[in-house]
Amino acid sequence: MFRNFFYLPDRALSVREFLWSFCSRFDPRMCTPLFVEERYLGALAAKVAAVLDHPDTGLSRRDVELLYPVFHCRYWMGRNNSVNCQFGPTLTPFVDPVIVAEALALPLSDKNNGRFEADLINTLSPALAAYPSAYGHAFAGPPPLRRVVQDILSTHRPPSCAATPIA
Numbered sequence: 151m152f153r154n155f156f157y158l159p160d161r162a163l164s165v166r167e168f169l170w171s172f173c174s175r176f177d178p179r180m181c182t183p184l185f186v187e188e189r190y191l192g193a194l195a196a197k198v199a200a201v202l203d204h205p206d207t208g209l210s211r212r213d214v215e216l217l218y219p220v221f222h223c224r225y226w227m228g229r230n231n232s233v234n235c236q237f238g239p240t241l242t243p244f245v246d247p248v249i250v251a252e253a254l255a256l257p258l259s260d261k262n263n264g265r266f267e268a269d270l271i272n273t274l275s276p277a278l279a280a281y282p283s284a285y286g287h288a289f290a291g292p293p294p295l296r297r298v299v300q301d302i303l304s305t306h307r308p309p310s311c312a313a314t315p316i317a
Contacts, residue, residue, distance in 0.1 A: 151244045151253035154261045155218045157304045163209045219245045263293040
């Protein structure tokens with residue numbers, strides 16, 4: 151909730167641009183003839199429109215941020231929580247509506263490079279923040295230049311796809 155999860159730029163996007171950037175990282179030639187890319191993308195576009203409760207009129211940057219908890223987490227965490235609950239209690243506290251609302255209010259610049267998450271961890275436990283993270287650096291200080299540059303390059307990649315437009 152507290153990071154630029156999709157690594158997309160701070161601007162409005164079409165639903166298609168969002169789907170190309172996040173849901174189209176595959177080569178359709180690797181699929182069977184039963185797979186129809188257009189139908190797949192059309193179904194995803196309909197789901198995006200449904201969870202945002204508005205037709206494909208484009209996505210504001212806030213819409214893009216909201217798609218993490220209401221679109222991505224809904225499917226990703228639903229399955230994970232179902233499996234995990236077979237072994238014991240589980241919860242996903244950061245998709246709580248109150249936390250989602252607070253996270254949506256944060257400027258995207260605070261979420262870039264994991265800055266807000268790092269500050270949050272460092273505030274709660276400086277000892278924990280001092281350990282190296284999966285990002286290759288500790289959260290006790292600012293992100294290294296290499297991380298910032300990698301994130302900028304990723305964030306400014308143009309959405310592209312060889313698919314025909316969704317009807």
